Amino acid sequence: xxxxxxxxxxHTIGRYRLDEFLPRQGSGLARAALxxxxxxxxxxxxxxxxLRLALESLGPVFVKFGQLLSVRPDLIPEDVVRELSRLQDxxxxxxxxxxxxxxxxxxxxxxxxLFQSVEAVPVASASVAQVHFAILSDGREAALKVxxxxxxxxxxxxxxxxxxxxxxxxxxxxxxRLRPREVVAEFENTIADExxxxxxxxxxxxxxxxxxxxxxxIVPEVYWDWCTxxxxxxxxxxxxxxxxxxxxRAAGIDVPKLARDGVEIFxxxxxxxxxxxxxxxxGNIFVAPDGRYCGVDFGIMGTLSDEDKGYLxxxxxxxxxxxxxxxxxxxxxxGWVPPDTRVDEFEGAIRSVCEPIFDRPLKxxxxxxxxxxxxxVSRRFRMDIQPQLVLLxxxxxxxxxxxRQLDPDLDLRSAAQPILERWVxxxxxxxxxxxxxxxxxxxxxxxxxxxxxxxxRLLTDMPARxxxxxxxxxxxxxxxxxxxxxxxxxxxxxxxxxxxxx
Numbered sequence: 001x002x003x004x005x006x007x008x009x010x011h012t013i014g015r016y017r018l019d020e021f022l023p024r025q026g027s028g029l030a031r032a033a034l035x036x037x038x039x040x041x042x043x044x045x046x047x048x049x050x051l052r053l054a055l056e057s058l059g060p061v062f063v064k065f066g067q068l069l070s071v072r073p074d075l076i077p078e079d080v081v082r083e084l085s086r087l088q089d090x091x092x093x094x095x096x097x098x099x100x101x102x103x104x105x106x107x108x109x110x111x112x113x114l115f116q117s118v119e120a121v122p123v124a125s126a127s128v129a130q131v132h133f134a135i136l137s138d139g140r141e142a143a144l145k146v147x148x149x150x151x152x153x154x155x156x157x158x159x160x161x162x163x164x165x166x167x168x169x170x171x172x173x174x175x176x177r178l179r180p181r182e183v184v185a186e187f188e189n190t191i192a193d194e195x196x197x198x199x200x201x202x203x204x205x206x207x208x209x210x211x212x213x214x215x216x217x218i219v220p221e222v223y224w225d226w227c228t229x230x231x232x233x234x235x236x237x238x239x240x241x242x243x244x245x246x247x248x249r250a251a252g253i254d255v256p257k258l259a260r261d262g263v264e265i266f267x268x269x270x271x272x273x274x275x276x277x278x279x280x281x282x283g284n285i286f287v288a289p290d291g292r293y294c295g296v297d298f299g300i301m302g303t304l305s306d307e308d309k310g311y312l313x314x315x316x317x318x319x320x321x322x323x324x325x326x327x328x329x330x331x332x333x334x335g336w337v338p339p340d341t342r343v344d345e346f347e348g349a350i351r352s353v354c355e356p357i358f359d360r361p362l363k364x365x366x367x368x369x370x371x372x373x374x375x376x377v378s379r380r381f382r383m384d385i386q387p388q389l390v391l392l393x394x395x396x397x398x399x400x401x402x403x404r405q406l407d408p409d410l411d412l413r414s415a416a417q418p419i420l421e422r423w424v425x426x427x428x429x430x431x432x433x434x435x436x437x438x439x440x441x442x443x444x445x446x447x448x449x450x451x452x453x454x455x456x457r458l459l460t461d462m463p464a465r466x467x468x469x470x471x472x473x474x475x476x477x478x479x480x481x482x483x484x485x486x487x488x489x490x491x492x493x494x495x496x497x498x499x500x501x502x
Contacts, residue, residue, distance in 0.1 A: 060127025239286030
């Protein structure tokens, strides 16, 4: 099954003269053969455009792989990143008969028993699934996301071929820096998650809880009784696609406010929740008649740890204040650049990139170009790109594009800084200490009574030669605990004294 597919890939490489992307070391014969066999193809178009067209011709899996590469400027050149970002995941829909068969198989009985009606023509069609509007048996309007039949086998076949190509690229001169096998593995994990619609339903449910007040963002309700791994049922959203500006204005919606709300939603997801929608292109964002955002398609979500959020907040705040020394120092302290990095040199390189963008409206700031230059600085200082931030970088670019479309005069800094300052104020100082004590108190309550028993078991079971070292560690731990308790006592005493003196 893979041999015909492999021949098609080789033919596509030759047809679009992608031999120039092959590594120069170890592939001289292959490059010469392709150049000879496809001499007629020529290279009239730029290389990046030829690569995009080739990926589109190879089908949905390769299109998705190109989309992943488009957010990895640490790995591929800027011209290729810019061209791959144009990839559109528009795929011809699956015939209704196959969709109906999938519904019947997923539910284990005829879908007509569960729905009053299902529209045969899909409202959206992508590489992994397509969406049909329906009416549930209880009369509620729903949107059904249905996996494309046989997509798992197609993906497995193409991913295996991508690993084969990655092994070939890895033997080249830039193989170690490009890390092709790791890139394919990241893609495999991402697309595997998109094939489990129960996982996507859980993502939607979590995001809906995070924005339960509905002030800024409407997240559709998940109809769990109609959800399986192959079918996801959720509330149908009535709204205007976010890039239909004429319709949005005709509805009387405040467009500049809409742009500011988009920035607030993004930074709230990142810093308050550490859980954010990571596929915010216009096809997934709608605007309700009352001006609130509506989100759909929750297959790709990003998560951030408290450490990641702290690092990002520190860098954003330092960036807004033009404190480039703090930005450079944060990178060194996080271990993202080698410990022997000269902070002053790193600071100067960051300043040269960031300083020109300040005090300009959004229409004059191109964060895409800024990120490209920052990645150039990163490579110079041997900085490792953090995988958990790749989706965040992609989403930030999408938010920038959305904001630029809605309100070219939007000042991203003035919109984002108050949100960051509120988050920082909750994490540091007295409020942060009280919050940390409250969160850790259940663990302390369970652990402290067990310390004598654990210490006795440790001393009883431990060989004699390790006893002295263990006692030293216990004494050190006791001293640290005493200091912590003393600090807590001082803080609590100050609080009590403050209350008495009010």
